[in-house]
Amino acid sequence: MPMAPTRSQYSKREANRGAWTSEEDQKLAQAIEIHGPRRWKLVAAKAGLNRCGKSCRLRWLNYLRPNIKRGNISDQEEDLILRLHKLLGNRWSLIAGRLPGRTDNEIKNYWNSHLSKKIKQKENQNKSPKQDQSQDLRNSAIAMHSVAGNTEETSKRDEEMKIDFSRDEFLESFNEGPLNLEWMSRFLEMDESWFPFA
DNA sequence: AATTTGCCCAACCGCAGACTC
DNA sequence: GGAGTCTGCGGTTGGGCAAAT
Numbered sequence: 001m002p003m004a005p006t007r008s009q010y011s012k013r014e015a016n017r018g019a020w021t022s023e024e025d026q027k028l029a030q031a032i033e034i035h036g037p038r039r040w041k042l043v044a045a046k047a048g049l050n051r052c053g054k055s056c057r058l059r060w061l062n063y064l065r066p067n068i069k070r071g072n073i074s075d076q077e078e079d080l081i082l083r084l085h086k087l088l089g090n091r092w093s094l095i096a097g098r099l100p101g102r103t104d105n106e107i108k109n110y111w112n113s114h115l116s117k118k119i120k121q122k123e124n125q126n127k128s129p130k131q132d133q134s135q136d137l138r139n140s141a142i143a144m145h146s147v148a149g150n151t152e153e154t155s156k157r158d159e160e161m162k163i164d165f166s167r168d169e170f171l172e173s174f175n176e177g178p179l180n181l182e183w184m185s186r187f188l189e190m191d192e193s194w195f196p197f198a
Numbered sequence: 199a200a201t202t203t204g205c206c207c208a209a210c211c212g213c214a215g216a217c218t219c
Numbered sequence: 220g221g222a223g224t225c226t227g228c229g230g231t232t233g234g235g236c237a238a239a240t
Contacts, residue, residue, distance in 0.1 A: 019208070019234085041225070057226075058209065093228060108229075109207050 016050045020059055024049055028056055029064055037065075062103045069101025073110055081107060082115060 016024070031047035037060055040053030049056065062068075073081070077099055084095045092104035092111075099107065 017210075039225085053225080054211090054227095055209075061227095062208075090229065104228075105208075112230095113206055 017055075020063075024051070025059070025064060028059060032060060032064075058105075062105050067101050068103070073102075077102070078110075078115070081111065082119075085111065085115070 020028075027047045027049055028043070031043045031049075035043050035046055037043075037057075040057045042053075044051050044053045044056045047056070051059075080099065081095060084098060088094055090108075092108045096102050096104040096107050
């Protein structure tokens with residue numbers, strides 16, 4: 001029985017795969033400028049790239065898109081990722097939505113290569129009593145706000161934050177089916193004006 | 199110097215839901 | 220309403236590189 005072609009074998013006879021060249025990037029950027037970052041199949045065709053729409057979309061979102069932040073994840077960003085992951089699990093796109101300039105792929109990679117290990121280590125050495133989850137939520141909101149660009153001291157805000165997150169209410173809202181996700185999306189998309197310290 | 203190992207990250211794949219006709 | 224297509228998401232893979240042996 002013949003073996004299935006490997007990925008590299010496919011790449012020789014079908015669409016381009018693998019790393020993008022700067023020439024391809026340029027063509028894609030030009031096509032998007034004309035047709036917009038939608039209709040990816042069309043964009044791929046118009047760009048004259050032997051790539052599928054999906055591949056073009058990914059390249060745009062993770063690399064070519066304006067305002068992409070490159071370089072190391074800051075401590076503040078890391079803290080926010082940890083907190084959001086605690087709330088949301090592997091909802092990388094939602095998490096990325098709260099980190100300006102970061103992509104879901106980048107955060108997912110960062111999580112898999114750095115944070116998941118850190119957490120395991122922490123879990124192993126830290127068998128201390130669980131933190132009050134309402135405090136966690138308050139901290140999450142504070143971290144979200146500060147990463148969004150506010151320069152006030154978080155400790156001060158923490159003191160000023162008067163909203164009383166009810167742990168039980170919050171946790172209950174996660175156990176009620178599809179509405180929960182909607183609720184969480186709204187929680188994460190909330191305008192900064194929601195925050196009392198804004 | 200050559201080889202092995204481990205890590206990082208860009209890119210691919212499969213699936214589900216949204217959209218269009 | 221249903222079929223076909225497109226889009227977006229999360230999981231996974233594999234190439235490239237540096238450190239270790």
